[in-house]
């Protein structure tokens with residue numbers, strides 16, 4: 001099974017978690033590739049009118065893990081636009097994760113995951129599971145290892 005980890009990361013937290021999930025999956029003998037969604041300019045100044053630079057394709061993968069930061073108590077608009085505009089996900093197994101700053105997941109984390117889930121299901125992807133990790137300056141919250149185990153254990 002070929003797994004794609006497709007993420008948007010503005011300041012590196014989501015990328016760091018993606019890399020750790022990738023290491024866990026590779027240890028289990030799976031083929032994994034991490035691809036970043038990037039924008040042409042500062043995404044914080046784009047509102048909902050996102051100009052993309054790199055738009056990873058879903059086609060090469062049997063399973064995809066999508067990762068995004070929480071912005072404004074919801075899904076970051078870059079991931080929202082990417083998932084809205086992307087092609088079909090029929091037959092693909094999907095996992096989702098978000099990173100955020102505020103430790104309480106009911107302040108945006110669950111909302112962002114539920115938005116991602118709806119967008120993925122609208123493309124006929126099958127969501128197997130999800131995880132949320134809060135991130136302070138000193139690093140990720142303690143549940144990070146559990147989230148990595150849970151997500152990598154889905155495949």
Ligand SMILES: Cc1cc2nc3c(=O)[nH]c(=O)nc-3n(C[C@H](O)[C@H](O)[C@H](O)COP(=O)(O)O)c2cc1C
Nearest residue numbers: 009010011012013014069071072073099100101102
């Ligand atoms: C514009 C903006 C809005 C944000 N809004 C929230 C928020 O509502 N709740 C939260 O917990 N963190 C919020 N954050 C913090 C990010 O979600 C958090 O730092 C995340 O880990 C960043 O991921 P990245 O380093 O991959 O870009 C916000 C950050 C930015 C830049």
